Amino acid sequence: MDPIRRPQATSTVEKLSDYFERVNFGAYVLLLQKPWRLFYLNFIGGLARGIGIGLGFTLIAALLIVIMQRLAVLNIPLIGSYIADVVRIVQAQLRVPTI
Numbered sequence: 434m435d436p437i438r439r440p441q442a443t444s445t446v447e448k449l450s451d452y453f454e455r456v457n458f459g460a461y462v463l464l465l466q467k468p469w470r471l472f473y474l475n476f477i478g479g480l481a482r483g484i485g486i487g488l489g490f491t492l493i494a495a496l497l498i499v500i501m502q503r504l505a506v507l508n509i510p511l512i513g514s515y516i517a518d519v520v521r522i523v524q525a526q527l528r529v530p531t532i
Contacts, residue, residue, distance in 0.1 A: 498520065498523060501516045501519060501520055502516075502520050504516050
């Protein structure tokens with residue numbers, strides 16, 4: 434190799450080494466070598482996301498229903514009757530027994 438190009442090659446290799454350390458490439462390679470661990474981690478991550486979405490949607494829906502009930506109590510002419518209908522429908526659905 435040309436003595437002039439050797440420092441440039443060393444610099445490039447060092448840059449690549451630093452990059453691989455920053456992106457944690459070694460851990461990624463180890464994870465790919467153990468497919469069951471990869472499956473397990475993805476399964477647990479999926480469960481956590483699913484539970485989080487379910488709980489988040491439930492809390493937002495409950496908050497929306499409470500706000501709509503309070504707006505219905507204010508008896509605003511246009512909004513009040515619409516919200517009262519929606520609240521009645523939701524409450525009726527909550528009383529219906531499920532199988």
